[in-house]
Amino acid sequence: MNSTDLNYDILIVGAGPVGCVLAERCATQLGYKVLLIDKRAHVAGNCYDRFHESGVMIHQYGPHYFRTNSKSLLDYLSQFTEWIPGNYFVTSFFRNKYFPFPINLLTLAQFFGKESLTPDEAKALLEEKRENIDFPKNSEEFVLSRVGKEMYEAFYLGYTLKQWDMHPRDLSPSVCGRIPIRFNTDCRYVDHEYQLTPKEGFTALFAKMTNHPNITIQLETDFSEIIQKPPIVIYTGPIDEYFDYGFGKLAWRSLQFDFQVKDSEYVQDNVQINYSNDFDYTRTVEIKHVTKQVHPKTVISYEYPKAEGDPYYPIPTDANHALYLRYKELADQETETKNVYFCGRLAEYKYFNTDEVIENALRTFELLKSKHGR
Numbered sequence: 001m002n003s004t005d006l007n008y009d010i011l012i013v014g015a016g017p018v019g020c021v022l023a024e025r026c027a028t029q030l031g032y033k034v035l036l037i038d039k040r041a042h043v044a045g046n047c048y049d050r051f052h053e054s055g056v057m058i059h060q061y062g063p064h065y066f067r068t069n070s071k072s073l074l075d076y077l078s079q080f081t082e083w084i085p086g087n088y089f090v091t092s093f094f095r096n097k098y099f100p101f102p103i104n105l106l107t108l109a110q111f112f113g114k115e116s117l118t119p120d121e122a123k124a125l126l127e128e129k130r131e132n133i134d135f136p137k138n139s140e141e142f143v144l145s146r147v148g149k150e151m152y153e154a155f156y157l158g159y160t161l162k163q164w165d166m167h168p169r170d171l172s173p174s175v176c177g178r179i180p181i182r183f184n185t186d187c188r189y190v191d192h193e194y195q196l197t198p199k200e201g202f203t204a205l206f207a208k209m210t211n212h213p214n215i216t217i218q219l220e221t222d223f224s225e226i227i228q229k230p231p232i233v234i235y236t237g238p239i240d241e242y243f244d245y246g247f248g249k250l251a252w253r254s255l256q257f258d259f260q261v262k263d264s265e266y267v268q269d270n271v272q273i274n275y276s277n278d279f280d281y282t283r284t285v286e287i288k289h290v291t292k293q294v295h296p297k298t299v300i301s302y303e304y305p306k307a308e309g310d311p312y313y314p315i316p317t318d319a320n321h322a323l324y325l326r327y328k329e330l331a332d333q334e335t336e337t338k339n340v341y342f343c344g345r346l347a348e349y350k351y352f353n354t355d356e357v358i359e360n361a362l363r364t365f366e367l368l369k370s371k372h373g374r
């Protein structure tokens with residue numbers, strides 16, 4: 001495809017959330033003619049959902065629990081979808097029992113064999129259990145300093161080892177520190193004000209967002225196939241790939257999903273069960289609890305972390321971050337001199353939730369508009 005023949009104003013590489021949002025903004029706000037490409041056969045990036053052969057809707061690349069604290073972001077997305085309530089509840093399996101996760105008063109009471117606990121009693125209990133580490137240097141020290149050894153070993157250690165193939169003592173405090181510990185009985189997975197899921201799914205949302213006469217979508221098309229580029233490019237692919245891995249490859253953790261059909265309406269009590277100490281998989285997901293689809297069968301996704309495969313999670317070590325910064329320096333020059341903008345989780349080598357990455361895309365759009373608006 002010779003993209004300049006068709007007089008595109010902008011090429012957007014990657015039709016994930018970032019690519020779709022920027023395509024929509026450029027088409028509707030700037031009147032640009034947009035070429036949006038993706039090497040995969042679908043839009044929506046890792047938020048992609050589809051109907052499995054059984055007829056049950058699945059989240060192809062892991063469960064996506066949409067949440068945000070931003071009303072304006074929600075208003076923006078509501079142009080393209082209706083919503084249903086999130087219903088995000090996670091339990092952690094330990095010694096044949098299921099514990100609400102993240103840890104809250106109910107988890108603490110169940111774990112330590114109490115009838116119930118008030119917030120003050122729970123704080124006093126954890127004061128006894130926790131280790132005295134004032135400035136935790138890594139994830140192990142962080143969790144030990146919050147909940148002590150028993151809960152660390154029950155819920156965090158094995159899960160982290162499987163997920164990252166690294167010991168929590170080799171990961172920064174923020175990796176396990178992201179998970180809240182609550183002194184109330186709120187069992188929801190996350191704290192955000194708006195916890196909603198698109199009524200018809202994420203793929204339908206992003207398809208509607210990009211359904212505009214100014215937007216041409218070309219799927220199964222890699223960036224390397226585009227020979228002549230329009231004057232502006234937004235790149236949401238891996239930053240190291242863009243620079244031909246000149247400084248070496250950035251490390252990612254990948255996942256393998258094993259989808260299994262079950263012959264009953266539901267098999268789990270909630271969408272996600274974490275397995276810290278049992279099995280090779282980290283979690284099982286029954287997304288029907290979120291999609292609320294009415295169907296006589298269900299599908300369980302078993303998640304196996306692995307080193308090779310699609311890039312899912314940047315590995316949060318200092319060395320990887322330093323390598324990313326070297327690429328970022330080149331990317332900044334590319335933006336300055338060639339109008340190539342880098343945005344998104346692959347291009348910024350950072351784990352972002354969908355709401356965060358869309359807010360980044362909207363900020364990138366403001367920057368682009370200030371430089372190239374007409």
Ligand SMILES: Cc1cc2nc3c(=O)[nH]c(=O)nc-3n(C[C@H](O)[C@H](O)[C@H](O)COP(=O)(O)OP(=O)(O)OC[C@H]3O[C@@H](n4cnc5c(N)ncnc54)[C@H](O)[C@@H]3O)c2cc1C
Pocket residue numbers: 013014015016017018019037038039040044045046047061062063064065066067221222223224236237238255312313343344345346352353354355357
């Ligand atoms: C397992 C997992 C679970 C998640 N769960 C949640 C969750 O519960 N809640 C939440 O808010 N967020 C969740 N996320 C995060 C969410 O997936 C991301 O925030 C979001 O998908 C990032 O959007 P993006 O556009 O930056 O990247 P992506 O969605 O990855 O899209 C990038 C696109 O670029 C394409 N591409 C890459 N290179 C090229 C190339 N050279 N040529 C053409 N196309 C290319 C890719 O095929 C891809 O479709 C999860 C992520 C993972 C991995």
